[in-house]
Amino acid sequence: MSLFKEELKIVNIGLKSFYEDLKRQGANVVHVDWKPPLGGSKALKILNDFNMLNIDVEAANKEAVERIMNSQPTLVGMGIARDVVPGMNDNMILHAGPPITWDRMCGPLKGAVIGGLIYEGKAKDEKEAIELIESGEIVFDPWHHHDGVGPMAGVATPSMPVFIIENKTYGIKSYCTMNEGLGKVLRYGANGPDVIEKLKWMEEVLYPVLKEAIELKGEINLKNLIAQAVQMGDECHNRNRAATSLFIREIAPAILDTSFSNKEKKEVIEFINSNDHFFLNLSMPAAKSATLAAEGIKGSTIVTVMARNGTDFGIRLAGLPGQWFVGPAQDVDGLYFPGFTKDDANPDIGDSTITETGGFGGFAMAGAPAIVKFVGGTVQEAIETTLKMYEITDAENNTYKIPFLNFRGTPTGLNVKKVVEKGILPRINTGIAHKEPGIGQVGAGLTYPPINIFIDALDAFVKTYLD
Amino acid sequence: MVYKLIKPNSYYDSVTLMLITEDIKKHDDVEEALVGMGTDTNKEFLRELGMIDEELEKTTPNDLLIVIKGNNINMDELENEVEKLLKAEAEEDEGEKFYPSLDSAVKKLNGANMAVISIAGEYAGFETRKALDHGLNVMLFSDNVPLETEIELKKYALEKGLLVMGPDCGTAIINGVPMAFSNVVKRGKIGIIAASGTGAQEVSSIISNLGCGISQLIGTGGRDVKKDVGGLMFLEGIRRLIEDDETDIIVLVSKPPYPEVVEKATELLKKSNKKHVVHFVNGVVEDPTITVGYTLEDTAIKAALLCQGKNIEKDIYTYFDFLESFDFESKVKEEVSKIKEGKYIRGLYSGGTLADETMVLLSKEIGPIYSPAPLDPKYKLENINLSKENTVVDMGEDEFTVGRPHPMIDFTMRKSRLIKEYLDKETAIIMVDVVLGWGSHMDPAGEIAEAVKTARETSENYRCVIANICGTYEDPQKYYEQKKKLEDEGIIVFPSNASAVKFAVNVWKELGR
Helix, strand or coil, rough: CCCCCCCCEEEEEEEEEHHHHHHHHEEEEEEEECCCCCCHHHHHHHHEEEEHHHHHHHHHHHHHHHHHHHCCEEEEEEEEHHHHCCCCCCEEEEEHHHHHHHHHHCCHHHHHHHHHHHCCCCCHHHHHHHHHHHHHCCEEEEEHCCCCCCCCCCCCCCCCCEEEEEEEEEEEEEEEEEECCCCCCCCCCCHHHHHHHHHHHHHHHHHHCCCCCCCCHCCEEEHHHHHHHHHHCCCCCCCHHHHHHHHHHHHHHHHHHCCCHHHHHHHHHHHHHHCCCHHHHHHHHHHHHHHHHCCCCCCEEEEEEEEEEHHHEEEEEECCCCCCCCECCCCEEEECCCCCCCCHECCCCCCHHHHHHCCCCCHHHHHHHCCCCCCCCCCCHHHHHHHHHHHHEEEEEEEEEHHHCEEEEEEEEEEHHHHHCCCCCCCEEEEEEECCCCCEEEEEEEEECCCCCHHHHHHHHHHHHHH | CCHHHHHHHCCHHHHHHHHHHHHHHHHCCCCEEEEECCHHHHHHHHHHHCCCCHHHHHHCCCCEEEEEECCCCCHHHHHHHHHHHHHHHHCCCCCCCCCCCCHHHHHHHHCCCCEECCCCCHHHHHHHHHHHHCCCCCECCCCCCCHHHHHHHHHHHHHHCCCEECCCCEEEECEEEEEEECCCCCCEEEEEEEEEEEHHHHHHHHHHHHHCCCEEEECCCCHHHHCCCCCCCHHHHHHHHHHHCCCCCEEECCCCCCHHHHHHHHHHHHHHHHHHEEEECCCCCCCCCCCEEEHHHHHHHHHHHHHCCCCCCCCCCCCHHHCCCCCCHHHHHHHHHHHHCCCCCEECCHHHHHHHHHHHCCCCCCCHCCCCCCCCHHHHEEEEEECCCCCEEECHHHHHHCCCCCCCCCCCEEEEHHHHHHHHHEEEEEEEEECCCCCCCHHHHHHHHHHHHHHHHHCCCCCCCEEECCCCCCCCCCHHHHHHHHHHHHCECCCCCCHHHHHHHHHHHHHCC
């Protein structure tokens, strides 16, 4: 009622000229660079219905985000997939992203599946592998249905070794294979003899050495490692150099104490040291174990999964457990290795978007200036990316902090309602796989999820919770 | 041949893109161009122009479309040009911090209490609701907001003790800050509630030029005073001004409100001990205890007199009773002597209320006036682009502004219409308004003068051109420089719309054709 007695403080939304005129008069004014909601009129209707819900979404989201942030992902051990991953069996191949059938799989995923069958000894070559798949004997299932994650194609077969991560706060476990390094690797769809040979070495040397080392060393608190790495210039999705180095510091003494030969110990340390992405396969399940803690919270619009299989991009919401909202995987805007162009690129693929979902990755871009060029941007853009992500998340992380932003916590708790309402999509840093099977990585860049999945998810949420 | 380029998920505001479209259209090879977002409106344009295909149909308001019709178009080149223009826009912003959403802006601007909202009407309701939830008053500039939304928002605002000015509200001055299309007026004791944008600009400007000042100017949007909304904000505005110790005189300006609104408004005024002047353009107030203004100019003058503690002694005042001397008689004769052919008046306005007032005042003196929105439906123009006998056109009407900025900002349409009317053998007199103030073009007189100059160079015959400057001496365009630009082209300039009409009537009568 006292408006006439107050100093006018104006928020201008729309025409910038109005803002400029107000500023020239010396008025106290800020300008909103407004965007229409995702999908325009359709979204508007959903948002209006959302306002009529009789549930306390805010409280539910608060709980979901607190569970994500209070989680303490810890590396507790290693095992063989068929023995430790819940629901895994001998005929099953796990993959990244939402569910997909063989006929709809993209090149790199097909390549990785074929490689996986050869690695398992179920097929001699590509031809045999395809015959086996077409016989219907092999079951494909998303990693996310088994509490785990897979980078890029994300293919895991029953005899592959996996890390076991435990969320100590909530007693939830998650899983991921070990990182193979760059270039011709299974996760990018390569499946030649050298790829299989390296996988075998990982199973026969890397796995037993690491497994024993972890047993000797004891549990490793990944939350602390990620927090330190973020302060050292990693966002723990496209840059894991600091985190990998920190991991070596933690594990190297224990490796030396193992019962293996010096040659084997040296090989293991050299392998980890030569692969800046080694920690990615720990940061991903760390994020997964945290977001798992939020799954099933009634009335929450917080996203618990973002994942792509190279054909589809899918998300899941805390308040709609078990449901996927799926749209086409998008092209990646990025830089290419020599000899490759965007014509070679497969659409966006992999579960690594779990890092963004967990409150780092692309969302922590402002803390990782070293890779801004690789993902096609400037330092200023990296900072703006993180600032923009605060718009669509509910909290600032209580552990992962960005020194450059005055140690502000990373944007955490992606809220599907905010994405739709503000028309701002989550930003995703990613690698680029060749679209043909068997070739591998061709570049890296950035991309966005398809618009419809957020609208569909919010629509389903409103329909589910409307009395 | 149609060329197209779709850039998904890249939003730019429509004014920026329309300006870029204009630049792109200047290319020789380009027949038709649309650089815009994939909104329903833009897709409708493309359909009409035969420039749409399936892929374009599927675009969303977040996708940038570049669609060009023409021959041998180099799309790469045009794309580069568009990017460059968009970048130029972005570079201007350097060092400025904009917020991606209302939420973060409110968080930053501690104690924010007002939102000026000018986004597409379809979305404006939702954003307004959010602003109200944040405890902000709202000046809702957008048009095309559904009526039910307006009613809901205003009821909700009243529950929360907040104002919603608009939708479709171009003018408001709160606590001395002019927003959107408003003039730089002195601060003072006169409070204005207006359901009419240019009406409010005319009244507040004249009050200020007479040396008095405005406490608050609350624009409500035209629909507020009609039956359905029932004057929710018009009446709230009056209540607020009655409570406000800084306001001594209350002025109401509106097109005729719904009778019940008039009744409630006059009741409020009568119960209060504050003085008032009420002016409903083309409307009457039956109550003899209500002080009535007969023109916008008369309303302003009466308010100023009351503010200065003087009595109202005349029925209708004109500007010339106070400010400037003007030798009507000889100036009329001089103009008449120069007009060799033509007999009709053509009014080309950017202000809706100014156009209405002109029609009201003219029709009393010279008979029916044709218009796209006439006082009497019998005189509706069949083709809005073709004048007939005496015609007055508000070029700010939706029919003229679809897909382009308001004629107070963009003079393209009015200039070409002015030249067309000037070349019409039947025209004797052309009337225009020149609206100054924030929001308006920074050189409106220059634009009008240029069109008159071109017309006079093209035509052998003289037409009398009359302009009303709606604005104050403090407006950013510099009143006297604007006046001189008009006078240098032989345009007869008046400081109020009513006085401009009076001169036009005198010339018309003296011509006697």
